[in-house]
Amino acid sequence: MSFSFEAIGTKWIIDLPELSQEEQNVIQRKIRERIADFDHTYSRFKKDSLVTTMSQQAGTYTLPSDADALMRFYKQLYDVTNSAVTPLIGQTLVDAGYDASYSLKPQAAISTPKSWESVISWDNPHITLKEPALLDIGAAGKGYLVDIISELIEQDGITSYCVDAGGDMRHRGNKPLTVGLENPFDTKQIIGVAAIQNQSLCGSAGNRRVWDRFHHTINPHTLSSPTHIVATWVIAPNTMIADGFATALLFVSPEKLLSISPFAYCYVKENGEAVRSPNFSAQLFTN
Amino acid sequence: MSDANGQKNKLGTVAISGAVVLAIGAGVYLMSQKPEASKNTTPENTATDTTTSTTTDPATHSEYEDGTYTAVGNYISPGGPETVGITLTIANGIITDASAEVQATLPFSVNMQTAFADGFKSMIVGKSLDEVSLDKVSGSSLTPIGFNDAVEKIKVEAQS
Numbered sequence: 001m002s003f004s005f006e007a008i009g010t011k012w013i014i015d016l017p018e019l020s021q022e023e024q025n026v027i028q029r030k031i032r033e034r035i036a037d038f039d040h041t042y043s044r045f046k047k048d049s050l051v052t053t054m055s056q057q058a059g060t061y062t063l064p065s066d067a068d069a070l071m072r073f074y075k076q077l078y079d080v081t082n083s084a085v086t087p088l089i090g091q092t093l094v095d096a097g098y099d100a101s102y103s104l105k106p107q108a109a110i111s112t113p114k115s116w117e118s119v120i121s122w123d124n125p126h127i128t129l130k131e132p133a134l135l136d137i138g139a140a141g142k143g144y145l146v147d148i149i150s151e152l153i154e155q156d157g158i159t160s161y162c163v164d165a166g167g168d169m170r171h172r173g174n175k176p177l178t179v180g181l182e183n184p185f186d187t188k189q190i191i192g193v194a195a196i197q198n199q200s201l202c203g204s205a206g207n208r209r210v211w212d213r214f215h216h217t218i219n220p221h222t223l224s225s226p227t228h229i230v231a232t233w234v235i236a237p238n239t240m241i242a243d244g245f246a247t248a249l250l251f252v253s254p255e256k257l258l259s260i261s262p263f264a265y266c267y268v269k270e271n272g273e274a275v276r277s278p279n280f281s282a283q284l285f286t287n
Numbered sequence: 288m289s290d291a292n293g294q295k296n297k298l299g300t301v302a303i304s305g306a307v308v309l310a311i312g313a314g315v316y317l318m319s320q321k322p323e324a325s326k327n328t329t330p331e332n333t334a335t336d337t338t339t340s341t342t343t344d345p346a347t348h349s350e351y352e353d354g355t356y357t358a359v360g361n362y363i364s365p366g367g368p369e370t371v372g373i374t375l376t377i378a379n380g381i382i383t384d385a386s387a388e389v390q391a392t393l394p395f396s397v398n399m400q401t402a403f404a405d406g407f408k409s410m411i412v413g414k415s416l417d418e419v420s421l422d423k424v425s426g427s428s429l430t431p432i433g434f435n436d437a438v439e440k441i442k443v444e445a446q447s
Contacts, residue, residue: 009431013423102437142428166428180419182426189413190424205427209434211441233425255404268411275406285412 002162003028007035008043008142010166016153017173018160027156031149038066038145042137044090045100052100054127055090055134061127068124070137070144070240076260077139077244078116084251085244088113088120089220090134096214096223104211113220138216143202143243146170150239163239168202170239181282184231184268191274192266192284196235202242204250205231217250226250229267235280236263353378 002015003024014031016024041050041064054061063071077085091111097104114133121128137144142165150163150170160173171177176197180190184205194201206215206225215225232249236242241261248257254265254277266276266284274284355376416424 006431009434010428102433104437104441162423164423167423167425168428169423169425177422178420180416180421180424182424183411183413184426186413187426189415190419190421191411191413193419193421194425201425203425203427208427208430211438231426253404254406255400258400258403265406272411273408274411275408277406278402284409285414286409287412 005032007032008039008145008165009045010142012166013162013164014149014153015162015164016158016160018158027153030152034149034152035145037064038148041067042135042141044094044134044136047100051090051135054129055132058129058131061129063125063127065125066144066148067127070140071122071124071127073140073144073240073244073260074137075116075122077248080256080260081248081251083113083115084219084221085139085248086113086116086220087135087137087139088116088133089139089218090136092218092220092223093136093216094134096218097211098209098214098216106212106214110223112223139247140240140244142166143168143200143239143241146200146239146243168200168239168243169196170200171196172198181233181266181284182231185272190285191268192282194233194235194266194280194282196281199235199237200239200242201233201235202239202246203231203233204243204246207231217247219251227270230270232265232267233280233282234263234265236261 001017002013004011004013005028006012012035014028016027019027039046039049043049044051044055046052050061050063074085074087078087092113093099095107095110097106114131119130119133121130146163146165146168147170150161150172153161153163154172162169162171162173162177167182169177169179174197176195179194179196179201181192181194182203182205183189183191184207187207204217206217206227207230209216213224218225229250232246234242234245234249236245241263245257245261245263245265249265249267257263264277264280266274266280266282268274276282276284
């Protein structure tokens, strides 16, 4: 019915109700290869990845064919969030301590990312870096990979599935999926239940990857991690958008993102207040 | 029913009537474009006697063979680009049935933009995971072992 495995630093659960055990084994192998392939290009945690190479040497590189959608979306996010969401956040995260060896010890000085225009030139499939730069695509990369794996599954003619990468998920099928919204203050609890069908849902919170004064999302303008919002969820037409928007909501108010795509949101403020859009299909628990 | 749910019912009604308006609008558009029939035969281009028709509704112009036609309409809502699937059933040159299926999220009217931006607010209440039956849970991603180990290591160092 479903299988799970660890990849890109989180737990994946794939539901394929139409498939036999043997068929699931076959597709699991394809999925894990595709993830490894993606990781080999984009992971800043791997010594031999393309992203690591680009952080050591300026120049023009050819990215795989999956890069264009991601690069274009990142530029939209960059523009609409006033550069708060940027792929150039890699060095900032490393300086803060979230480096490839998880030292979790902040440097005395934390780098401020340069502007997109001053470093990156994108001409699909070529990226030119005017100086060495460590790209981090964590804001939308996992969601995008969920879409890639989903499309791999769909190519086999499968119409009923759920691909879930650590709570960032994409669903297809004729029955809705019920998803508990984890309480950011107490992970043994949920604060409500969302229902999605043929949509993607991503959740983001600053409660797990926490060290020193940081969590895994850092504001490049303040060099600090946002605390005014402690959890966000986004339902969107695809997982790349849901993932990117779940991060972007830490930096801009929701209607700013409508120029990119329709979506629904819910977020929790640090005082425990939940705010949800009228179209966020969930029941939040009340007293 | 909480306020939020009451609000949701009203929204649903508005969204549905919006979709119906679009369906009719799209239907008129589609008829003027002579959509391809969903069955294999193409509509016959027969001239008809229109002197007896009492309306100027293009749907009564029996240039179209009976059948079911489907097409996808595109429109821009304030919330962004949307698609709507339209299915029309035609008998004797008249649309006898029309249905629309909104394929993305709910379309937004200009008035709803503010409701979207401000959102509905409530204080959270937590319920134990055991109390509710769920397919999935979503929150921050579960961390890799390496990360947790590093956190533990630092705690140990800090204590020494």
